[in-house]
Each structure stands twice: as structure tokens, then as C-alpha cells.
Amino acid sequence: MTAAYLHIPFCDHICFYCDFNKVFLEGQPVDEYVDMVIQEMAIMKERHPNEKVETFYIGGGTPTTLTASQMEKLLIGIQTYFPMEKGSEFTVEANPESISFDKFKVLKEYGVNRISMGVQSFNDAILKKIGRIHTSDQVYECVKMAQKAGFDNMSIDLIFRLPTQTLADFSETLDRALELDLPHYSVYSLILENKTIFYNLMRQGKLPLPSEDEEADMYALVMERMAKAGREHYEISNYAKPGYQSQHNLAYWRNENYFGFGAGAHGYIEGKRYSNNGPIQHYLEPLRKKESPILYQKELTPLNVIEEELMLGLRTMKGVNRSHFQQKFNEPVEKYYADEIESLIKRELLMVEDDFLRLTQKGKYLGNEVFQKFLFN
Numbered sequence: 001m002t003a004a005y006l007h008i009p010f011c012d013h014i015c016f017y018c019d020f021n022k023v024f025l026e027g028q029p030v031d032e033y034v035d036m037v038i039q040e041m042a043i044m045k046e047r048h049p050n051e052k053v054e055t056f057y058i059g060g061g062t063p064t065t066l067t068a069s070q071m072e073k074l075l076i077g078i079q080t081y082f083p084m085e086k087g088s089e090f091t092v093e094a095n096p097e098s099i100s101f102d103k104f105k106v107l108k109e110y111g112v113n114r115i116s117m118g119v120q121s122f123n124d125a126i127l128k129k130i131g132r133i134h135t136s137d138q139v140y141e142c143v144k145m146a147q148k149a150g151f152d153n154m155s156i157d158l159i160f161r162l163p164t165q166t167l168a169d170f171s172e173t174l175d176r177a178l179e180l181d182l183p184h185y186s187v188y189s190l191i192l193e194n195k196t197i198f199y200n201l202m203r204q205g206k207l208p209l210p211s212e213d214e215e216a217d218m219y220a221l222v223m224e225r226m227a228k229a230g231r232e233h234y235e236i237s238n239y240a241k242p243g244y245q246s247q248h249n250l251a252y253w254r255n256e257n258y259f260g261f262g263a264g265a266h267g268y269i270e271g272k273r274y275s276n277n278g279p280i281q282h283y284l285e286p287l288r289k290k291e292s293p294i295l296y297q298k299e300l301t302p303l304n305v306i307e308e309e310l311m312l313g314l315r316t317m318k319g320v321n322r323s324h325f326q327q328k329f330n331e332p333v334e335k336y337y338a339d340e341i342e343s344l345i346k347r348e349l350l351m352v353e354d355d356f357l358r359l360t361q362k363g364k365y366l367g368n369e370v371f372q373k374f375l376f377n
């Protein structure tokens with residue numbers, strides 16, 4: 001299976017916690033960017049004529065900062081170079097403040113069948129504190145518009161451990177989110193990334209974050225509420241109704257091939273990881289000469305592939321299938337990680353169940369600690 005990710009790096013505001021590759025929209029060469037990203041797809045198609053894309057994901061940045069006609073042009077470009085079979089999962093990220101019914105209609109017309117909405121919280125005061133410019137009312141309008149345009153497969157992103165957030169606040173946000181009765185929810189804990197406004201505030205002692213215990217209580221609450229609402233916990237931060245797991249993300253976690261198009265995008269094709277130039281002008285420059293914008297490319301060693309198999313597979317609640325591992329690498333997983341597995345099982349962070357190596361309930365809270373153990377130095 002091959003997936004494709006396409007990055008739109010423009011945002012009409014900058015959130016205080018965000019370290020994604022993005023720029024402020026005003027004054028950016030958006031039309032040229034759309035043309036050049038189509039050019040990039042043309043180059044990749046020529047290099048990999050037999051690669052068939054089975055899931056597509058347009059993310060950002062904020063894809064919905066594109067106008068309806070820019071979006072239409074982009075979607076026609078995708079259809080031209082990487083057409084997918086009818087019904088294949090095609091997701092676009094939408095932000096409540098920049099979407100419109102016309103844009104939803106264009107998305108629908110060109111085969112988009114899944115919307116992932118950046119909501120983060122239903123508390124307007126908290127939204128302001130994290131630099132978002134939408135309100136919870138706009139989220140409701142956005143969901144209604146999407147449904148009117150014919151979308152039923154929708155997901156929303158939420159974040160917990162936000163400044164001044166209490167367990168009661170977060171519980172309220174979960175209630176509002178579940179009332180919408182969407183098939184999919186992604187719920188993340190805030191990560192303080194270098195070079196963000198929040199990181200600087202934290203260093204100055206000016207970021208009143210919930211404690212680690214409160215963060216753990218919030219995660220426990222998400223798992224409990226989602227289970228009660230019939231959303232299966234299928235990856236550390238993702239919950240879905242049966243049949244609505246994100247096929248695109250599952251492709252990442254299964255370590256499958258994927259194209260990455262756009263400024264700063266990453267890809268993994270034919271055993272090589274690659275990444276594109278990040279700054280917009282550096283990305284556009286080679287494409288103006290019909291050259292590839294790839295900045296960095298690395299062939300993975302067999303050990304790299306094995307560590308990624310474990311690190312990615314353990315993110316899913318199903319875990320890593322031991323027989324599948326043995327088939328793929330001709331050796332049992334214990335050949336590479338006997339000591340790590342034994343010690344993680346002793347610490348009750350990992351378990352073997354139905355031939356799968358998977359996180360225990362305790363392990364879900366300490367996922368990063370577990371994943372790191374599988375890195376070869």
C-alpha cells in the first residue's frame with residue numbers, strides 16, 4: 001500500500017504551541033505554490049509510474065486557507081497524477097475559521113471523503129490562550145456545513161494539558177466533542193516544542209500547565225469517555241467507531257510507503273526516507289526549473305527498518321505481530337530485543353497477548369519511554 005501526504009504551509013494566525021512547517025498567509029505566493037506542488041507530483045509520477053496511491057491526506061499549516069478555486073486546481077492536479085479508486089480514503093484538514101460551504105462543496109466534488117477538523121478545545125477562553133482564532137460556535141457551524149455538503153466521515157483534534165486547563169474544563173470539552181457524535185477523535189497531550197511561544201513562556205516560568213498527575217487523569221478520562229461512547233482506542237491518541245480508523249495514519253504506523261508533497265514534507269518510498277526543502281522559496285526554486293525539491297534522502301539500513309517497525313507498531317493498541325515480524329525479517333523479534341522486552345514486561349509496560357507485543361494500560365501513559373527502548377544506538 002502507498003499513501004500520500006500533501007502539505008499546505010499557510011496559516012492565517014500562528015498558534016502558540018505549534019512547531020509545524022508553516023508561515024503567515026499574508027503576502028505568500030499561494031497561487032505559485034499550488035502550481036509548483038502540482039509540478040512536484042508530475043515529477044514524482046514520472047519517477048514512480050507504477051506506484052498507486054491508496055490514501056491521500058492534505059494537511060498543514062491550514063489547507064482551508066486556499067480559496068475554493070485554488071483548492072479546485074490542486075484537486076484536479078491530484079486527480080491527474082495520482083488518481084485513486086473510488087471510495088479510497090481522502091482526507092483534508094479544515095479549520096473552522098477558514099472553511100466555507102463553497103470550499104466543502106469543491107472538496108466533495110473532487111473525491112474528498114473525510115474531514116479532519118482542528119478544534120483543540122470547546123472552551124473559548126482557553127482557545128484564546130493558545131492562540132487559536134476560532135470559537136466553539138464556529139466548530140458547530142463547520143460541522144453542520146460539512147454535513148450539509150455530504151460529509152459523514154469526520155474527525156476532530158483535541159488537546160489536553162493546556163495552560164490553566166482543569167480536569168473539569170477538559171471533561172466539558174470531551175462532552176461537547178462527543179455530543180457531535182463524530183466517528184473519529186484524535187486527542188493529544190500538549191507537547192512543548194522548541195522555538196514555540198509556549199516553550200519560551202515555560203522557560204520564563206510563565207506557563208501555568210496542569211501537573212503530570214492531572215495530565216495522567218486527563219488521559220485516563222479520554223480513554224474512559226471514548227470507550228463509553230463506543231470509540232475504539234486504536235492508537236495512543238486516536239479513537240474511532242468500528243470501520244472508521246484512519247487508513248492513512250494506519251499506513252504510517254504499519255511502516256508502509258508514502259509520498260510527501262509540499263514544503264518540508266517527508267516521504268518513504270522504496271526503502272528511502274526523504275524530506276523536501278522547508279522554507280517556501282527554497283521549495284519553489286528547484287520546481288521552477290522542473291527539478292525535484294528533495295533536500296535530504298536516506299536509504300534505511302535493515303536495523304533502521306526493524307526499529308521503525310517496533311516504534312511505529314507499538315503506537316497502535318493492537319501492537320506488533322510476532323509472527324508477521326518473523327516472516328518479514330526472518331528472525332524472531334526477541335533476537336533483536338530480548339533484554340528490552342523482558343525488562344519492559346517486568347515493569348508491566350509491555351505484554352505479549354495473542355502473539356502480539358503490545359503496550360499495557362500502564363505502558364500507554366509512558367509510551368515514549370517504551371518506544372525509546374527500541375532504538376538501536
Ligand code: SF4
Binds near residue numbers: 011015019020022
Ligand atoms: S496549529 Fe495548525 S493552525 Fe495553528 S499555527 Fe500550527 S499549523 Fe497553523
